[in-house]
Amino acid sequence: MRTLVKNIKEIVQVEATPALRVMGKDMARLNTVKDAYLVVEDGRFSAFGPMAELAEQRFDKEIDAGGGMVFPSFCDSHTHLVYAGSREIEYCDKIRGLSYEEIAKRGGGILNSAKRVQEATEQQLYDDAMGRLKQMIAFGSGAVEIKSGYGMTVEAEMKMLRVIRRLRETSPLTIKSTLLGAHGVPMEYRGRQGDFVDLVVREMIPQAAAEGLADFIDVFCDQGFFTVEETDRMLEAGAKYGMRSKIHANELAYSGGIQCAVRHNALSCDHLEYTGDAEIEALLGSETMPTVLPGAAFFLGMVHAPVRKMMDAGLGVAMASDCNPGSSPSTNMQLILSMACINYRMLPEEAINAVTINSAYAMGVSRELGSVAVGKRANFYITKPIPSYEYMPYAYGENKVARTFLGGVEV
Numbered sequence: 001m002r003t004l005v006k007n008i009k010e011i012v013q014v015e016a017t018p019a020l021r022v023m024g025k026d027m028a029r030l031n032t033v034k035d036a037y038l039v040v041e042d043g044r045f046s047a048f049g050p051m052a053e054l055a056e057q058r059f060d061k062e063i064d065a066g067g068g069m070v071f072p073s074f075c076d077s078h079t080h081l082v083y084a085g086s087r088e089i090e091y092c093d094k095i096r097g098l099s100y101e102e103i104a105k106r107g108g109g110i111l112n113s114a115k116r117v118q119e120a121t122e123q124q125l126y127d128d129a130m131g132r133l134k135q136m137i138a139f140g141s142g143a144v145e146i147k148s149g150y151g152m153t154v155e156a157e158m159k160m161l162r163v164i165r166r167l168r169e170t171s172p173l174t175i176k177s178t179l180l181g182a183h184g185v186p187m188e189y190r191g192r193q194g195d196f197v198d199l200v201v202r203e204m205i206p207q208a209a210a211e212g213l214a215d216f217i218d219v220f221c222d223q224g225f226f227t228v229e230e231t232d233r234m235l236e237a238g239a240k241y242g243m244r245s246k247i248h249a250n251e252l253a254y255s256g257g258i259q260c261a262v263r264h265n266a267l268s269c270d271h272l273e274y275t276g277d278a279e280i281e282a283l284l285g286s287e288t289m290p291t292v293l294p295g296a297a298f299f300l301g302m303v304h305a306p307v308r309k310m311m312d313a314g315l316g317v318a319m320a321s322d323c324n325p326g327s328s329p330s331t332n333m334q335l336i337l338s339m340a341c342i343n344y345r346m347l348p349e350e351a352i353n354a355v356t357i358n359s360a361y362a363m364g365v366s367r368e369l370g371s372v373a374v375g376k377r378a379n380f381y382i383t384k385p386i387p388s389y390e391y392m393p394y395a396y397g398e399n400k401v402a403r404t405f406l407g408g409v410e411v
């Protein structure tokens, strides 16, 4: 099956020789083809170029982009998309002045969501998450990493992971799954946190591995949550079962989480509000993708990760939605793109790299996704008529996506 997409105003983020990630000054580079055509064959990009160079030939199907632009779908490399209920009451508590940590200490926050997930059926969790996945697709996402972490018991964590597996089997999105057994300490383990870490190491990790439920392992390694030593133990245990690490680090303090991620050759370390010279030094030369979550920083009113400084030092940066009920209840990666530019002073080119190729790297799919390149899976969207690619982050809040294609099929 060969499909031609014609009359494209501009194809954005094309690669002749695909790179797995972009770093430093290269983040400001973005290749495009103007007045273009694109060919998709059996679900993959097979050719693209200027319309003027399109040779006469037969296609099984033709799609007229109507002067819209084509972008590779966003890769959303950090989400907690499976959850039950919502937390708008805590949102009001935050507005009144309570901090994220204070809410967590009194059993709100992650524990609040855990209670609801424990009570929910697998079907309810699946239906709610599928609804959110559909929103994501409509906003232009084509791949998503989803974490457990609201289970807190072995049983509920496995329930979450099974929901993620079912989503993967039934949704056209590319989905990666992460075991986040250590997201918070359940009330009954307060004062004996080590026992909970034992539970993660001895039961959650082996069980998730036995059922083949997790690609990655994550830990909330931060002040007031899990220590570096505890994180070391859990990441090592995960690695034994082939789970690469991707951790929450340095959101609340200079907690040593970034250095810990690098030591474990983590695929990514995420949040990073507290990143100083030592953290940047540790990341340089590593395979770990620093991933910033602008939605959470915005929603919690936090300091912003020093993204400019990180890029100037030569690092790559990825960005993701962190979609979750507590710190970033949004599935919209276009908003993340806008926040990247305004709150982190990224140029549109840098921001687009952060939410496509680099976030693809951060979830281990950049050989397959994250750019328009011959041979890659044809996950892309056609925009409404827009004047330039800079308009994507500029016109924040409106949905600029007109049509979406995953594996070459319109969804």
Ligand code: NIG
Residues within 6 Å of the ligand: 080, 109, 110, 113, 220, 248, 251, 296, 322, 324, 325, 326, 327, 328
């Ligand atoms: O990535 N920081 C830790 N975990 C989530 C928030 C989870 C929640 O509050 O429910 C995050 O922001």
Ligand code: FE
Residues within 6 Å of the ligand: 078, 079, 080, 248, 322, 324
């Ligand atoms: Fe998170």
